[in-house]
Amino acid sequence: MEFQNIYTEKRVGSDKIPTGARSGFQRDFDRLIFSSAFRRLQNKTQVFPLPGTAFVHNRLTHSLEVASVGRSLGKMIGERISMDYKSGNDDAYEFYRYELANVIAAACLAHDIGNPAFGHSGEKAISSYFIENAHTQIEGQELIGFFNEKEWKDLTSFEGNANAVRVLTHSFKGRFQGGFGLTYTTIASILKYPCESTAVLKKYKHRKKYGFFQTEKETVEKIATELGMIPETNDPIVYKRHPFVYLVEAADDICYSIIDMEDAHRLGILPVETVRDAFIELINAIKPKGGEADKTLRYFKDIKDTNEAIAFVRARVINLLANAAVDVFYDNKEAILSGTFNDTLIDNIEGRTGALKTIQDISLHKIYGHDTVIQVEIAGYNVMSGLLQLFIPALLKEKPSHKEEKVLKLFPYQFTEFKDTSSKYEKVMNALDYLSGMTDEYATEIYRRLQGISIPRHG
Known part of the structure; x- marks a missing residue:
């Protein structure tokens, strides 16, 4: 790959290049921030339950902060790269000087958009439903028997990263072709794991998880080909990461490790x-x-409000990490372009290992193991599993029961492709579309209503 050939304003669902004052990459950012899928992140847990007395981060505020850091990373590295093209390639110079920041910011906004309610617990609950019910009989056939190997792997290892690509690119019923109609460049920038589920190999960073479902495989292949991404294997499909992924990943790593x-x-x-x-x-x-x-400590002591004092030190840390990450990217740009950089930018910041491990250990034992966090995880697990128990048999049966027919009527119109397809996998994906789009609060409420714990009222 070469920097001058790894970006385009071509969009999913349309090959037309936009005209006007706003670039295609600026439009990506605007489309995301005004979307209902992005707004719903405000009621999806980041780490803690959402208390009424102390405002903490949810998925939306996290994504906005990641986008802010990502824009800075894109601006800083873009200015450096642009100098290599100042006298020879006007298009590349303009892109890196002025547009890379927009690409990274947009991708950062989108990076969590596929996360289901209750975050990673929601992901685990979806996967566990299929694993635990693999041999459950549905009209005389085991659940696992409805799917081929690759489809089953998608379902038993449900991945929010792959779901983000689906949310952004899938042509849902009654909606625009190409989903959000984002540029190939922005989509490629969130392909943190550019492989399908059967290719997961945890010793490689780009294959630690998977990045797209079978339903989006052709779309990803088209994007990868257009942007010159390096193919690793054809079956299963694996590509080397697009270089911009490292900047999006770094922005996310910086924010969640510090802000928690x-x-x-x-x-x-x-x-x-x-x-x-x-x-x-x-x-x-x-x-x-x-x-x-x-110097930071001196300023810290002058700030009497402890919340504000911690926020000040946090800002200094983020600034230093961002600048160091840019240095790592630029110093390793050849390895990144050739696909041989099997690491993260943050893990290559000189001297940071012990200090970041201290933060990670504190987070693991004091934060993620806190009783309120665990309670939300368990509650989310039960809610998601309970809804799947209602949805999946109803979708797979040729002759659903009266109750199951009522359940299917609950699906919003855009998630009713199951009426027009014979593919059991695509039918189930509709359930996952509906479920993963729910906020924590809505998933809990619909679960309570369908289980008869609370009875809905009109008006």
């Missing part, structure tokens, strides 16, 4: 000293010279 600590302090789970010391240790590790940590 800030939220834990706001909720009283972690004392101010623990968070402050972990952040200062990281500053010292990234920039040991120049007295950066000492």
Whole structure:
């Protein structure tokens, strides 16, 4: 791959190049931020339950912050790359100077858009339903028997990253062709795992999970071909990552590893000293010279509001990590372009290993293991499993019961492709479309109603 050949304004669902003052990449950002799928992220858990007295991050605020960091990463690395084309390629110079930041920001907005309600617990619940019911009989046939090997692998390892590609590119019933109609470039930038589910191989970063369902395979192949992504294997399909993925991934890594600590302090789970010391240790590790940590501590002591003081140190940490990530990208650009960079930018920041491990250990034991987090995970697991128990048999049966016919009537129009296809896999994907689009609150409420725990009322 070469930097001048890895971007295009061609869109999914249309090969027309937009005209006007806004570039195609700016349009991507605007389409995402005004979409209902993006708005629904405000009621999807990031880590903590959403309390009424202390505002913490949900998927929407996380995505906005990742987009802010991503825009900065795109701007900084774009300016460096643009200088290589200043005298020889006007188009490449303009793209990297002015548009790469828009691409990365848009991709960052979209990176969590496929996450189901209850986040990773929701993913696990969907996967576990199929694993645990593999041999359940439905009209005389085992559940597993309705699907081929690749389809079954998709269902038993449901992946939010793959679902994001589906949400953004699938032509849902009654909706526009090509889904959101985003540029190939933005879609490629969220393909963190550019392989299908049967190709997962955890020792490789780009195959640690999978990035698209069987239903979107042709779309991904078209995007990869257009952008010159390097094919690794044809069956199963595996590509090397698109270079812009590393910037989106870095923005996400920077935000979630740092901001969860800030939220834990706001909720009283972690004392101010623990968070402050972990952040200062990281500053010292990234920039040991120049007295950066000492200067940050002096400012910290001057801020009497502890929430604001922690926010100040957090901002310094994010700024240092972003600048260091840009250096890693540029220093390794040849390996990134050739597909041989099997790592993340954050993992290659010099000196940061021990300090980030401290933060990761605190997060694992003090934050992610907190009882309220575990309670939400268990509740989400039960809600998602319970809804699947209602939806899946109803979709797969040739002769659904009276109750199951009523269940199918609940599906919104855009998720009723099951009426027009004989593919059992595509029918089930409609259930996952409906379920994964739900917010935590809506999934809980619909579960309570369908289980008879609460009775809906008109008006």
